[in-house]
Amino acid sequence: MAVYQAEYFFEGNYGMDYLNHGDLVQLPNGTRFRVLWTKKHGKELVYNTDTLGLIYARELKRIG
Secondary structure (H helix, E strand, C coil), X not given: CCEEEEEECCCCCCCCCCCCCCCEEECCCCCEEEEXXXXXXXXXXXXXXXXXXXXXXXXXXXXX
């Protein structure tokens, strides 16, 4: 399990598509979420999180 710092952009196009089950992500506003599972949705990767629901990999940009 890894810990990442990232920014979230609704309808972004960044592609943080390497997170795995259990990884922890910290956003600049202090929000944290853990990845519960990953799934392919068409050509895109979707993460289910423990606090923010579903997030597309393209909506996350690594900053740390």
